[in-house]
Amino acid sequence: MKRIRAALHWLAWAIFGNDDDGLSGPADFCPSLPAWLRAVLWWLRNPFHNLTFYVIGFAGRPFTSSGRYPSDVFAPLAGWNWALRWYRHIPFPFFSYWRAGFKVYLGWRERGNFGIKLNF
Numbered sequence: 001m002k003r004i005r006a007a008l009h010w011l012a013w014a015i016f017g018n019d020d021d022g023l024s025g026p027a028d029f030c031p032s033l034p035a036w037l038r039a040v041l042w043w044l045r046n047p048f049h050n051l052t053f054y055v056i057g058f059a060g061r062p063f064t065s066s067g068r069y070p071s072d073v074f075a076p077l078a079g080w081n082w083a084l085r086w087y088r089h090i091p092f093p094f095f096s097y098w099r100a101g102f103k104v105y106l107g108w109r110e111r112g113n114f115g116i117k118l119n120f
Helices: 002-016 035-055
Strands: 064-067 079-087 090-099 102-108 114-119
Antiparallel strands (some): 090 102
């Protein structure tokens, strides 16, 4: 029963969770749309934000970072960046690479949220 309650707690947090930007998102989120449509689109986006920031991520909680450029997503000059985020004595890896016109990253970013990116 405890496991079911814990799973439901995290599911509710993932779907309805945070107060980061309110119920209809920040003012610059789809400003040309009607308020009701903005709220629906924000609600559809919100579970993924909550999942990456608060369920599998640890944004807003204390953690430490170590690595090449631990406070940056990408290295200041082109090339590789890597870091380890330490939360509750567990290492969470992060790797990124960029070169002219190409960016990629995978892992727990500088704020503690999990992310994946591949841009050409």
